[in-house]
Amino acid sequence: MANVVVENLTRVFETKSRKVLALDKVSLEVRSGEVFGLLGPNGAGKTTLIRILTTLLLPTSGRALVGGYDVVKEAKKVRGIIGFSSSSERVGFDFVTARRNLWFFSQLYGLSTSIANRRIEELAALLEFQDQLDRKLYTLTTGYRQRLNIARALINDPLVVFFDEPTNGMDVFSAKKVRELFVKEAKINSRTMFLATHNMFEAEEICDRVAIIDKGRILAIDTPENLKSSLSKPVVLFETDVAGAQIDDPTQLEGVVGGTIRVDDENETAKIRVILRDEIFLEKILDILEKRRVRVYNYQILEPTLEDVFISQVGAGFAERERSVEV
Amino acid sequence: MRFSFTLWAKVVIARALIRVIAMYGDPLWILVNVGGPLLTSTALAFLYRFAGLPQFTGFAILGGGIAAYWGNVLWSMASQLSWDKRSGMLYLYITSPAPLTALLIGMSLGGILGTLPSSIAVLITGTLLFKPPFSPPTITLVLIFMLTLVALYGMGIALSSLYLFLSREAEEINEALYEPVSFLSGIYFPSIGRSSPLPIAIQAVAALIPLTIGMDSLRRTVFYAEGLSELWPNIALLAAMAVTSIYIGLKMLSYIERRGRETGDILVTLK
Known part of the structure; x- marks a missing residue:
C-alpha cells in the first residue's frame, strides 16, 4: 500500500523580481514499511517537497496524498498521522528536561499522559538515551539532542515520518543508532520513513529505494543497487x-x-x-x-556510487551543483 | 468535536505548564523578572518620598507589580512565535494537529501563572519597605486585575501574530515598543485622568493601550477606593479591548497560517 502518493507536483516561488521553479511535475509513490531516500544537492527541491507533504506549503499544481489524505484539502488529517524531524530545528525548551519536552510534544497529538510516558521510555530505550531523560535540554550533548529530536518525530506513533537531513552534523555513533532505528521502524512497525538527504552513504546503506532529484525534477527512482548498475x-x-x-x-x-x-x-x-x-x-x-x-x-x-549516477545525469557532482544553484 | 476540544485543552495545559517550568528553570529569568521591576519601583518610590510625595510611593510599587507582566507579555509572549519560527519550533507546531490558538492561549496562561509570584514578590517587598496607603482589596480590584491581565495578554496574542507577519527581528520591535508603551500606559505615574501631566492629545493615544486603562483603574481602586459605580466605563472598555485584541490576534493567526502555506516564507525561514 502506498502511504505517499505524489502526482505531477509543481511548486513555483514568486518574488517581485523573479520566479523560481522549486518542483517541476514531481511524481512518486512510497509504500508502507519502506525507507525511501530523496537524494540531491542543496537547493534541489528536497525540502520544498517535504514541506508540501507535511502540509506546511501548498503546491502550485499537482496532487499529493499522505496516508490516503490530500495534503491540501485534508491537512488536519494528514498532520495527525505524520512525524517530522529536521537537523536544523530546535528540539524543544532548553530549561525543561528531555522527558518533559517529549511529553509536551505528545500533547500536541492529544496522547494521554500514560501512553505518552510509555512511549517516551520505549523511544529512549531504542535510541539509548534513558539516562539523559531527566536532564535539562541545554545540558545534553549535540548527539543526544539529535536523538531526542528523532524520538520527538516518532512520539505520536506516526504512519509516515519525514526526515530532512536527519543525521546532518551527528556524531558517527549517534548516526549509526539512528539509521538502525529507521530500518527497524520501517520493517517492524511498517512505517514509511521518508528521508531527504544529500548523504550518499546514508542513502545507499538504509534506503530501499532512492529518488535522485535536481533542480526540482526527479531524475531517477530505483533501488540503490539498480541505480548503480544502470550506470x-x-x-x-x-x-x-x-x-x-x-x-x-x-x-x-x-x-x-x-x-x-x-x-x-x-x-x-x-x-x-x-x-x-x-x-x-x-x-x-x-x-x-x-x-x-x-x-x-x-x-x-x-x-559507481549514487553520486556517479547523479553526475552521469547532470554532468556535475553535488558540491558543484550547490555552488551553481540559486536558492 | 469532542476529540477536538480534548486536544485543545491538552495543548493549552501542556503549553502553560511548559512555560511555567521553563521560566523557573532559568535562574537568569528570575533575576531579571523579579529583580528588574523591584529595583525600578524601589528607585521611583524613593524618588517620590524624597520629593515630599510619600502618598505616591504606592503608584511606584503597584507599577512594579504590573511591569513584570508587561515585560512578560512583550518578551515572552509577543516575541514567541517569531522566535519559534527562527528556531524551527513553529514548523513542528504547524505540522502537528495542535491548534495554534490553543498554543497561544496556553502560552498566555503560563505567562500569567508564571509571572504571578514575581509580581507578588514586588508588591510585598515594596509594601513592607514603604508602607504605602493601600485600600483593602475588593471584588472590584480582583475583577479589574484579571481583566487587565486578559487585555494585556490579548494584546500579546495580537502582537505575536503581528511580529510573525512583519518578519522583523522580535528584539528590535520589543526595544522599540517597551519604553514608549511603558511611558504612555503610566506604569509608574498616572498618564491619563486629572492627575496626568501629559497633554490631552497624548492622553487620548495612551488610552488606546489596554495597559493604560488597566493601570488607571487599579490605581483608582487601590488608592482612591473607587468602586464599580465609578469604574464601570473603564471595566467595559477593558473587557472590549480584551475581546477585540484576542479576536484580532486569533484571526490574524489564522490568516498568517493560510498565507504562510501559500507563500512559504511566513511560517518558516527559507533556507
Whole structure:
C-alpha cells in the first residue's frame, strides 16, 4: 500500500523580481514499511517537497496524498498521522528536561499522559538515551539532542515520518543508532520513513529505494543497487599533482560525461573523478593531462556510487551543483 | 468535536505548564523578572518620598507589580512565535494537529501563572519597605486585575501574530515598543485622568493601550477606593479591548497560517 502518493507536483516561488521553479511535475509513490531516500544537492527541491507533504506549503499544481489524505484539502488529517524531524530545528525548551519536552510534544497529538510516558521510555530505550531523560535540554550533548529530536518525530506513533537531513552534523555513533532505528521502524512497525538527504552513504546503506532529484525534477527512482548498475559507463579516479586543479570543468575533456575535482591543498594533490562515455577515452585523457603538464600519480576504475549516477545525469557532482544553484 | 476540544485543552495545559517550568528553570529569568521591576519601583518610590510625595510611593510599587507582566507579555509572549519560527519550533507546531490558538492561549496562561509570584514578590517587598496607603482589596480590584491581565495578554496574542507577519527581528520591535508603551500606559505615574501631566492629545493615544486603562483603574481602586459605580466605563472598555485584541490576534493567526502555506516564507525561514 502506498502511504505517499505524489502526482505531477509543481511548486513555483514568486518574488517581485523573479520566479523560481522549486518542483517541476514531481511524481512518486512510497509504500508502507519502506525507507525511501530523496537524494540531491542543496537547493534541489528536497525540502520544498517535504514541506508540501507535511502540509506546511501548498503546491502550485499537482496532487499529493499522505496516508490516503490530500495534503491540501485534508491537512488536519494528514498532520495527525505524520512525524517530522529536521537537523536544523530546535528540539524543544532548553530549561525543561528531555522527558518533559517529549511529553509536551505528545500533547500536541492529544496522547494521554500514560501512553505518552510509555512511549517516551520505549523511544529512549531504542535510541539509548534513558539516562539523559531527566536532564535539562541545554545540558545534553549535540548527539543526544539529535536523538531526542528523532524520538520527538516518532512520539505520536506516526504512519509516515519525514526526515530532512536527519543525521546532518551527528556524531558517527549517534548516526549509526539512528539509521538502525529507521530500518527497524520501517520493517517492524511498517512505517514509511521518508528521508531527504544529500548523504550518499546514508542513502545507499538504509534506503530501499532512492529518488535522485535536481533542480526540482526527479531524475531517477530505483533501488540503490539498480541505480548503480544502470550506470554502464566506467568511473575513473585520477590522482594528480595540484596542477590537476587547472581543469575547471571535467566535461571539457573528450569523452567525459561528467565529473568532479577535489583539491587537497595540504598534500598538494588533486583527485579527478570522471564518468567516461567509454573506456577507450581513458588513454586520451591521460594524453591530455600529460600535455597540460598535469602529473598523474595513479588512476583506477571504480565501482559507481549514487553520486556517479547523479553526475552521469547532470554532468556535475553535488558540491558543484550547490555552488551553481540559486536558492 | 469532542476529540477536538480534548486536544485543545491538552495543548493549552501542556503549553502553560511548559512555560511555567521553563521560566523557573532559568535562574537568569528570575533575576531579571523579579529583580528588574523591584529595583525600578524601589528607585521611583524613593524618588517620590524624597520629593515630599510619600502618598505616591504606592503608584511606584503597584507599577512594579504590573511591569513584570508587561515585560512578560512583550518578551515572552509577543516575541514567541517569531522566535519559534527562527528556531524551527513553529514548523513542528504547524505540522502537528495542535491548534495554534490553543498554543497561544496556553502560552498566555503560563505567562500569567508564571509571572504571578514575581509580581507578588514586588508588591510585598515594596509594601513592607514603604508602607504605602493601600485600600483593602475588593471584588472590584480582583475583577479589574484579571481583566487587565486578559487585555494585556490579548494584546500579546495580537502582537505575536503581528511580529510573525512583519518578519522583523522580535528584539528590535520589543526595544522599540517597551519604553514608549511603558511611558504612555503610566506604569509608574498616572498618564491619563486629572492627575496626568501629559497633554490631552497624548492622553487620548495612551488610552488606546489596554495597559493604560488597566493601570488607571487599579490605581483608582487601590488608592482612591473607587468602586464599580465609578469604574464601570473603564471595566467595559477593558473587557472590549480584551475581546477585540484576542479576536484580532486569533484571526490574524489564522490568516498568517493560510498565507504562510501559500507563500512559504511566513511560517518558516527559507533556507
